Amino acid sequence: MMRPFVEAIRTFRWEPFRSVDLVERLGYASGYARNFLSQATRQGLLIVESKRGKKEKTFRANPSVVREIVLRGGKEKTELLEALGLHSKFLGQYVALRGFSVVDHDADLYSLAERIFPDTEAQDDVVITNVGTPKKILTVEI
Amino acid sequence: MIGVGKCWAFKDDEQPPYPTIELTVSSGDRKATISPKVDTGFNGSLAIGREAVRKMRLTARGTVLIRAATGHSEVPVYAVKIHQPDLALSFTTLAIGTERSLAGRKLLENRTWLLDCEQRRFCATTPKSATND
Numbered sequence: 001m002m003r004p005f006v007e008a009i010r011t012f013r014w015e016p017f018r019s020v021d022l023v024e025r026l027g028y029a030s031g032y033a034r035n036f037l038s039q040a041t042r043q044g045l046l047i048v049e050s051k052r053g054k055k056e057k058t059f060r061a062n063p064s065v066v067r068e069i070v071l072r073g074g075k076e077k078t079e080l081l082e083a084l085g086l087h088s089k090f091l092g093q094y095v096a097l098r099g100f101s102v103v104d105h106d107a108d109l110y111s112l113a114e115r116i117f118p119d120t121e122a123q124d125d126v127v128i129t130n131v132g133t134p135k136k137i138l139t140v141e142i
Numbered sequence: 143m144i145g146v147g148k149c150w151a152f153k154d155d156e157q158p159p160y161p162t163i164e165l166t167v168s169s170g171d172r173k174a175t176i177s178p179k180v181d182t183g184f185n186g187s188l189a190i191g192r193e194a195v196r197k198m199r200l201t202a203r204g205t206v207l208i209r210a211a212t213g214h215s216e217v218p219v220y221a222v223k224i225h226q227p228d229l230a231l232s233f234t235t236l237a238i239g240t241e242r243s244l245a246g247r248k249l250l251e252n253r254t255w256l257l258d259c260e261q262r263r264f265c266a267t268t269p270k271s272a273t274n275d
Contacts (some may be wrong), residue, residue: 073205073216094206109206109219110187110248113236117203117221120169120234128204128219128236138208138238140246141183 002076004028004036005045009061010083014100016049016058063099070097070127081131092135098126107136146256148228149265153177161257161264163245166225167237172198176243180264184246187235190220191243198222200239208238229253229266 004026008017011025022033037059040046046059069080081087086095086102096104096116103126106112116126130137152159161180166173167190174194181189190200202218218239225232256265 070205071202071218077205077216109236113219113221114234117234117236120221120223122221124201124203126203128206130207133207133214138186138206139184140181140186140189140208140210140238140240140244 001036001039001043001045002079004032005040005061006076006079006083008040008046009080012061013084014061014063016060018056018058020056061100066097066099067125067127070129077129081129086131090131092132094128094130094134096123096126096128098123107134109134109136109138144254145268147266147268149256149258149263150177152259152262152264153179154262158259159262163249163264164226165231165245167194167198167222168225169198169200169220169222174198178243178245180250181244182247182250184244185248186238186246187248188222188224188237188246189240189242189244190222190237192239192241194243195220195239202239203236206238224249 007026008022019030019033019037022028022036023030037046041048041059044062045065047062049058049060066080069076084100090105093105093107094109094112095102096112104112104115112128116123116128150163153162162177163180164175164177166175174197176190176194178188200220203221204219205216206219207214207216219236220239221234222237223234254267256267258265
């Protein structure tokens with residue numbers, strides 16, 4: 001489920017897309033595309049956008065998923081950040097994300113945190129994470 | 143002349159005993175007093191142990207990659223306020239979540255410390271002589 005979701009983000013970012021777009025641009029079989037859209041919507045990865053007068057549904061990646069994936073960490077996080085194009089711009093840095101938007105970035109984790117979290121309750125919709133291996137990585141040598 | 147200020151006793155739940163410092167961490171209206179191990183091999187400010195995270199019901203504000211002796215690993219980060227009245231410390235910082243609490247070099251920097259392995263105490267020093275010695 002995550003792989004086609006990440007591919008959809010890589011291709012469409014946060015723009016709306018249709019089932020036929022998955023077929024035409026990602027080469028998915030129409031049945032596979034429909035199945036993915038159905039499951040991803042049920043799981044909250046995608047938001048359905050119905051437009052008046054349009055027969056076919058459009059979908060958009062759910063921005064709140066970014067927070068969940070970052071907090072889960074691991075390979076999915078790495079793939080998502082890469083799909084969002086962050087590796088080309090912020091490799092080796094820390095980024096603060098609100099949904100798909102980078103609200104701030106810094107090579108130093110603590111400098112970034114000072115700006116984003118001036119108090120412990122601030123900006124609870126923002127998550128901080130590394131893009132690739134940080135140039136200023138935290139080291140715990142125990 | 144350097145004097146000895148506030149001291150904390152070494153913990154002896156492992157041998158040899160190790161230096162600690164006492165801090166209060168808070169988030170919102172929840173707070174906990176912790177005794178992180180002083181770890182000069184940690185280049186961050188604070189690592190907060192699982193027990194304190196659970197007690198304070200801290201919510202992760204992200205995840206970051208760290209380098210440990212066993213290799214790289216990904217850990218959660220928490221926004222916490224640190225209070226240490228004896229050192230006049232009170233600031234909000236990002237703490238990484240680890241197995242046990244650690245006080246790193248960023249927390250210790252810009253201050254002179256006394257690591258007294260004979261009397262098994264870790265102390266902040268004062269510019270004047272013998273205030274608490």
